Amino acid sequence: MTAGLVGKTALITGAGRGIGAAIASGLAKAGAGVILLARTADQLDETANAIRASGSCVEVHVMTVDLTDDTQRATAIDDLLSGGPIDVLINNAATVEPLGASATIGLKQLRQAFEINVIAPAALTAALAPGMAKAGWGRIVNVSSSVVGHPGSMIGGNAYAATKAALEVHSRNLAAELDGTGVTVNVYRPGGVDTAMQGWIRSQDPQRIGAGLHHRFLSRYDSGGLITPQESANALLSHLLGEDGDRTGAIWDLGDTVST
Numbered sequence: 001m002t003a004g005l006v007g008k009t010a011l012i013t014g015a016g017r018g019i020g021a022a023i024a025s026g027l028a029k030a031g032a033g034v035i036l037l038a039r040t041a042d043q044l045d046e047t048a049n050a051i052r053a054s055g056s057c058v059e060v061h062v063m064t065v066d067l068t069d070d071t072q073r074a075t076a077i078d079d080l081l082s083g084g085p086i087d088v089l090i091n092n093a094a095t096v097e098p099l100g101a102s103a104t105i106g107l108k109q110l111r112q113a114f115e116i117n118v119i120a121p122a123a124l125t126a127a128l129a130p131g132m133a134k135a136g137w138g139r140i141v142n143v144s145s146s147v148v149g150h151p152g153s154m155i156g157g158n159a160y161a162a163t164k165a166a167l168e169v170h171s172r173n174l175a176a177e178l179d180g181t182g183v184t185v186n187v188y189r190p191g192g193v194d195t196a197m198q199g200w201i202r203s204q205d206p207q208r209i210g211a212g213l214h215h216r217f218l219s220r221y222d223s224g225g226l227i228t229p230q231e232s233a234n235a236l237l238s239h240l241l242g243e244d245g246d247r248t249g250a251i252w253d254l255g256d257t258v259s260t
């Protein structure tokens, strides 16, 4: 167990499945109490039960919240602020929707993507970073995508690419703003990971999302090119708990050009 996280508390969004669930398990294993947030209660309970069954003697709480809903998000933030300090914030929840030719994407869908992928991480950060700065220690990680490094690589994923680019610039600017406070802000690009998000893309009608995009995701899966959520989470944890632990403003990239 890493002494650095013993007694700390981490909030992980999108912790019901996939990469978020694996990061939450890894943080609990490293000694942090965890607050697991997503919309689907059953999945959150599954992650919580797996952490408890693993023998981690840490506090595990679940919060069922739709981060795109202003009222639910505000209530969740009130609840978080009235609890104990939160030392680690992993903004992992996101949507890859809407996919398809940009001219077919409605503004409502576009706003929804920005709401979960950009506004929600920024809102949680605005609420929690002051407490971290006051304590003189905090860790914020925003889960992005390698698509930001290769913006033309995901034709049909304009909304996703734009939201993740916004999230990265937000992160790096914030890292500079908080420099010297003890609160670090870093970006994690988790690689191509075998999760529900990837499965959902493969299940879509190629005509709707674009045959090229569909083919890329299908062939990546068929060729065994995806890593497991556990492998991706381990890579992030090795940054957070290792030599990079005090770095800020970094982009930790595990991916390549065909990652979501």
Ligand SMILES: NC(=O)c1ccc[n+]([C@@H]2O[C@H](COP(=O)([O-])OP(=O)(O)OC[C@H]3O[C@@H](n4cnc5c(N)ncnc54)[C@H](OP(=O)(O)O)[C@@H]3O)[C@@H](O)[C@H]2O)c1
Pocket: 013, 014, 015, 016, 017, 018, 019, 020, 037, 038, 039, 040, 041, 043, 065, 066, 067, 068, 091, 092, 093, 094, 095, 116, 143, 144, 145, 146, 189, 190, 191, 192, 193, 194, 195, 196, 197, 198, 259, 260
């Ligand atoms: N998988 C990849 O290959 C890959 C590659 C690059 C980047 N990423 C990034 O990695 C992160 C995790 O992706 P993943 O593949 O693990 O996705 P996933 O399997 O779809 O999981 C997404 C998580 O976010 C939660 N979530 C989605 N919308 C939400 C909302 N409105 N409010 C609260 N929670 C919400 C989901 O739970 P509910 O549906 O229950 O709310 C779920 O727990 C994302 O930021 C994604 O962009 C993934």
